[in-house]
Amino acid sequence: MHELSIAENIIEIVKETLASSGGGKLRSVKVRLGELAGVVPDSLDFCFTAITKGTPMEEAKLEIERTAIIAHCTGCGKDSTVEGLIFKCPLCESVNVGVISGNELQVVEIEIDGLERN
C-alpha cells in the first residue's frame, strides 16, 4: 500500500505550490500516472480522499491521467505502444527496446479557487 505515501507526497507538493502562489482553495489536482508506475489509480484516489478528509483540501478532486507504455526500438529506431506487456518491437521484432513513457508519476497541475491569475 505505497499509494498512501504517494498521496502524502502529492499533497506535500500541492501545499508547497499553494503557499508559493498565494493560497486559495484547492479545487483539483491532476496527476499523470504511467501504466508501468506500479500505482493503482483507485487506491491512490482512496488514499487521497482519506488523508484530505477534515482538511481545507477535503473537497478537492484527484484527476488521474493514465499514460500508456511506449517503447523506443534501438533496432529500427521507431517508437510503439507496448501491448499486453510484450516488450518487443512490433515492427522489427527486436527485443532491444527502452521504455520512453509509462513510468510517469507526476503532479501535472492544480486548479485553485479564489485566486486571480497574475
Added chain:
Amino acid sequence: MAIVTIERKVLQKNDELAEQNRELFKKSGTFVINLVSSPGSGKTSILEKTLESLKGKVKVAVIEGDVQTDLDAQRVAKFGVPVVQIVTNGGCHLEAKLVQDALSNIELNGVNLLVIENVGNLVCPAGYDLGEAMKVVIASTTEGDDKPLKYPAMFRNASVLIINKIDLLPYVNCDLAELKKNALQINNNLTVFETSCTTSYGIKEWSEWLLAKT
C-alpha cells in the same frame, strides 16, 4: 479560478536523496544492490549463502528492511558483517531517506559491497530508487511462473533475476522455461541465475558474478 502548472515528479524528493546516497557510494567505492522479492522468496537465505561464499574475498555490509522485527538482521549478524536494521513500522518499502539514516551507522569506507534487503513486496519497492547500482529481483519456484507478468514494473526495473528454490521444482506447479520466458518478455536485459539455498545449487555462479562487479 486559476490553474497552476507544476509538472513535478511525485517522488522527486526521494530521487534527490537517492542521488545523494549514490554519491556517497561512489566516493567509498561501494557496489550496492537492492534485493527485492515477495515475502519469503529467499532474500535473507540467498544473502546468507552469498556471505558464506564471499567470506574473506570482499568486505560486505548489510542494510535490512522489514516491517517489523530485527530477525533478519540477527540472521545476517551471525556472519560477522556490519548490519543495520531498518524497521518501517508498517511501511511496505524502503525509501532513500531511510537508507540515508541507516548509512550514518555504517562506515562505508572500505566496504566493497553493500546489500540492501528490501521489504518483502513485489509492487511498492519498484518505484523507489535508494541509490543502488542495481535491483536484484528474486522469484521462487513456489510462487509459480506468472509473477513477471503480474508485477512487470519490478521485473522491468531489475537488472538481475534470481530464480530460487530450484530444489522444489519437482513438487510445485512452476514451469521454469515459462518463468524465464515471461521475465525476459518484460525485460530482455535481465541476467538470470537459478539457485537453491538448501542444496547451494547456483550460489557459486551468482556469488562470483557479484564479486566481479565489486
